[in-house]
Amino acid sequence: MIHTILFLILTVLSVFALAVLLIMTVYCAIIVRMKKISPKHLIRLKKTMIFFVVTMILNAALITLSQLTVSTPRIVDENGNTPKNSIAELRELELNGRKQWISLRGWDKNAPVLLFLAGGPGGTQMAAVRHELAELEKHFVVVNWDQPGSGKSYYAEKTKSITSQTYIQDGYALTEYLKERFSQEKIYLMGESWGSALGIFLAHKYPDSYHALIGTGQMIDFVETERMDYAKAMEIAQSKGDTALIERLIANGEPPYYGDDVTWKSAVYLNYLSAYMANNPEIRNPGYNTFRDIGSSEYGLLDKINFFRGIVNTFNHVYQQLYTIDMRTDYTKLDVPVYFFLGRYDVNAPTVLVEEYMQVLDAPDKKIVWFEHSGHSPWINEQEKFVKEVLSCFLENKVEE
Template sequence: MKNKLKRLIYLEEYISINGIKQFMFHLGTSYDNPVMLFLHGGPGSVESLFTCAFQEKWEEIYTVVHWDQRGAGKTLTKNPDKLPTIDLILQDLFEVIQYLKKKYNKQKIVILGHSWGSVLGSVFIRKYPEEVAYYIGVGQVINMLENEQVGYKKVKELIEQADDKRSMKRLEKIGEYPGNKIVFNKKFLKKCDEVRKLQGKYKLGMKIDLALWITVFKSPIFKFSDIIAFMKIFQANAKLHSFLGEFNLSNEPAIYQVPIYYILGGNDWQAPYIIAQKYFEEINAPNKNIYVIPNAGHMTMMEQPELFFDALLEINNTEVKNKCHFIQKSEDIAYDEYLESKVR
């Protein structure tokens, strides 16, 4: 039974976005709740298949919409030759938000970006701040090259401390990593895959194991074609990987026109939390806050779901209070202007 929780909002659909049919999965309990668009990682690694592992409580305060991006998941399966560039996917995202605003009668949408989604989300909110109520970055990527440098150094440090000779031999076989520039070719991807496995072993990053695949297979929307799509992500997202390799948020002033929230895993060294933490200090935004979740790695919301939800609840409550304060202030100003007009 797909909608086993009897959610008021439960919808799988393909919508025409920027010339192709793209997949969205909606879950929620009230049409009055704010709409959160979840931007998945990768590029190409959809997280619509993991909703049952972490999202149940979220749906009490948000209508959560997962979108399989161009070049990913069910959207890739339906459009195997319609592959993404950064300009295409930004336009896709803009159109997805217009659709959601109209469907749910909202003026703005909340964006949560995880890993690659945090790159896409950060670029989008700079370009279209008027479309976004606020932004939540999870596994936030600041500088891709620095990510790999710091993450590699950390796993090497732990391997040395553990006197893990077998893992040290694997590191030595990798050789220089990541180099002075990231180019997502076969050679780099092979090295990166080995580093990720070692990070997973030491609980520093996402671990792709049997438990993860069982979660996928239990998803109410899982199809075997999703596995085939996952196997194609590097080829399908080659142009996005090129953009990602050179990505560095610090190249521009850390000035944002929307509230910014970061939820980071205190043991995330795949997108090292210490880099995002340092960058966050520089952020100038209407409102901001940062949450570092202990004993959580790159899949923060799955590894510490209760603490993650507590952070989301606090963020939502803060934004509700801010909105009420803004409305009250606007009403006070309007009333003062009315009184002044009477005096005249």
């Protein structure tokens, strides 16, 4: 599907460029006949037009080539050899009629399957997870999914048509594909930020498909989270005398926000809080390596553009649909074990809300695992401990099913 789209883009741009060249050639001929331009200037104009056309065609070809040559690196051991039964694939699937991309990586394709649900909505962490959690690939087939409206799956559905149900439906379809392909009755779920909420939605609706769920940077009540984030940013800004930030927060008003500028208004306090966490000396390895991630081989040039379009456009459309959700009242019973991996210094997704959720949650097993040197992303901040705790919750202490 993506190859067809890119071929059409290249064809359309080529036809457009040639049409421009033809029109300009005719225009120049008319101008010359009217004696309004000298032959010398005409030659210069023609060269400019040719350069313009060739540049357009080359750019289109470069974009197409970059999209056709995407890949995920092979699995290698310490000696640079690829384990015989390993898997490293970048694959396009059709889920409920929507074309979407996943990566599948593991040292042993017979290992348990772990589906990672990225944050957002609209975010892609396909490359980030490969870089940060490579150790998990020794124990699981780690699957990363670019959800509709994000990264490589940006065109899976029109942005205005995406709802939370879109993600639930396609997440389940992907789960069924993975179960069938790897001959497993159930898989493991891990969700980060928005993905932690999606994980709860899936585990709640389809408990028989999942062994257990880990939520990190756990989202509980979307409206309350935004209000608390806004208040925290205001508190920090006031303590630092950051007048400019205070004025911007006041001008935007207290969330929740609606309309076409949700992303930009939310970014005022979310980016401020992210910077605050990044400067906290107690938090290790504090931030995303965005340039490394976006430069990774999984993304072609078009994907790199959509990396940011998803964060802006998809987030703006979908996030305001989530304001009515509160896990403490809507998802109090889950029929799968649930583990919350929380950063002690997370000021993005307030951990107090997770603690309140734990008080009302009925699940076969539940636990909060604290990361004392982490903010919103323990899987990045404390990778070694994160992997160890994943293995402890998922493999070493299996709950009887």
